[in-house]
Amino acid sequence: MNDSDKSPFEHLTSTTPPDAMSESTWMDVVHKMDEVYNELLQHEVELEEKNDELEETQQFIFSVLTSMSDLLVVCDRYGKIEEVNQALVNFTGKKEAELKGAKLNSLFSDSDSCIAAERAISRLAAEPAHDQELQFLTREGNATPVALNFTARLSGSGKRLGAVITGRPVGELRRAYQSLREAHDQLKRTQQQLLQSQKMASLGQLVAGVAHELNNPISFVLGNVYAMTRYTSRIRQYLDSVHAGASRQELGKLREELRIDHILKDLAPLLEGAIEGAERTRDIVDGLKRFSATDRNENVKFNLAEIIERSVHWVTRATPAKFRVNLDLPNDLPVMGSPSQMQQVIINLIQNAADATEQKDDPALSVSAREESGEIIVLFRDNGSGIAVEALDKMFDPFYTTKPVGKGTGLGLSVSYGIIERHGGMLSASNQTDGGAEFILRLPRNAT
Secondary structure, eight states: OOGGGSOTTTTOOTTOOGGGSOHHHHHHHHHHHHHHHHHHHHHHHHHHHHHHHHHHHHHHHHHHHHHOOSEEEEEETTSBEEEEOHHHHHHHOOOHHHHTTSBGGGGBSSHHHHHHHHHHHHTTTTOOEEEEEEEEEOTTSOEEEEEEEEEEEEOTTSOEEEEEEEEEEHHHHHHHHHHHHHHHHHHHHHHHHHHHHHHHHHHHHTHHHHHHHHHHHHHHHHHHHHHHHHHHHHHHHHHHHHHTTOOHHHHHHHHHHHTHHHHHHHHHHHHHHHHHHHHHHHHHHHHHHHHHSOOOOOOEEEEHHHHHHHHHHHHHHSSOTTOEEEEEOOSOOEEEEOHHHHHHHHHHHHHHHHHHTTTSSSOEEEEEEEEETTEEEEEEEEOSOOOOHHHHTTTTSTTOOOSOTTTOOSOHHHHHHHHHHHTTOEEEEEEOTTSSEEEEEEEEOOOO
16 A cells, blocks of 8 residues: 555654644645545535425425315325324324324225225225325214325335325315306307307498398399289280270281280290399398308318308408409318308308408409319419518417408408318418418318
């Protein structure tokens, strides 16, 4: 062993007088004492830090246990209670000291519950037990069903030490489930009201176009009816002469003057035209009724191409004449769902494109569709100014709108997104590389 490896005390003996030690030896002793002292200080600091962490952890666990509304029991492998929370103390009416050390079975009101709890604890090595409904004794001495969950309590090495049991009175669970159901029902009603409100807002935008659409067949029917009214007076005049006993010569002359033969030829086309106009009016009104009717969660097969064409026809009647819509659609786009809801989505997308391009000299929208990998993909591309970057992530948020106050509800795209999602599809928005906005609608194709 080298001299440098030796302790500074090794060459000293018990009889070595202090004045015989060299100054360097004393310096080594002092240095070693400083090192030991510094190590002690460091260990003390670390110990205090760990103690603080332990106290914080204990305080955290205590605050969690105190704030828990669920009942909590921690027991060992033999069913001896080791820890409880304030909720269990309040529920049983027993003091914490009284509960700790007692048997788990003392919490139950009948032997069946005791046996079920023992069985659940014994099986924790294989699997935890959930929603075990056992009868607890309350502070009033009554039996109350409590839904319990049993979980194994393990040591750091993975050894099973006991069980952690949490539970809640079944009555509270039922009340919670009832409140949850009521909240869900209210949410559904609110969602339905929003859907209907947005649908009526879209319908209001179409009033001008629909009025124009109705004007043509109604005018056609009125014109034909007025013509037939004039013809009626001539036919009556001719029939009156027949019944008055006019001669054949007189009737022939009168027939020519009144143009009875022309009237008879014209009656059939007039009636057919009136019927056609009336049927056209009926179809328009039926379409409006279906569109504005409260949703009944229809699930029928329909042709999306027809819905798109009808929606374009309606919207363009209410937009400036210069707004053009170019269609590139297959003859058949079969999907399943609600035609009226899908028409609402298409109308909203077309109307948004019309609003986004109204400042353009040549406002235009192209709508194309294709089938790809079992999906129907519909693209709506306008030549407007596009969507602001900061708005892209908010386009489908409820009540978000970039339109002026009074012109947009902020619900159109949000409701449309929800409708497409319920149909198993997806609606997305982006900007085209050459300008303008692009909305992509994806729906599963109906293969039947």
